[in-house]
Amino acid sequence: MDFLTVLGLAAATITTISFLPQMFKTWQTKSAKDVSLVTLITFITGIFLWLIYGIYLQSLPIILANAVTLIFNLIILWLKIKYR
Known part of the structure; x- marks a missing residue:
């Protein structure tokens, strides 16, 4: 792996x-009142x-980071809706 890939992964x-x-x-708190729904949806988009973009470029750091971040934020969105 080259330096730029390692840097991107870090x-x-x-x-x-x-x-x-x-x-x-x-x-844990079962509360998402302080999480802005509009900000969350905009960020997820x-x-x-x-x-x-990462898939198009075939860039592993971009793909991994955004796939996992998307999953985490979809969970936060789900919790926001669930604990409304």
């Missing part, structure tokens, strides 16, 4: 795991587009 890992605290907090 950046992808850090930005992706940054959503875990929000997901766990929402799950952008992440989905980044995923398509």
Whole structure:
């Protein structure tokens, strides 16, 4: 693996795991009142587009980061709707 791929994977890992605290907090407290629905939906749309872009470029860091981030944020969206 070249340096840029490793750099991309490191950046992808850090930005992706940054959503875990929000997901766990929402799950534990069963409250998502402080999570903006509009922001969440807008972000999910952008992440989905980044995923398509990464697939088109065949860029592993972009694909992995955005696929996992999309899953995490879809879980947060589900919790937001569930605990409304």
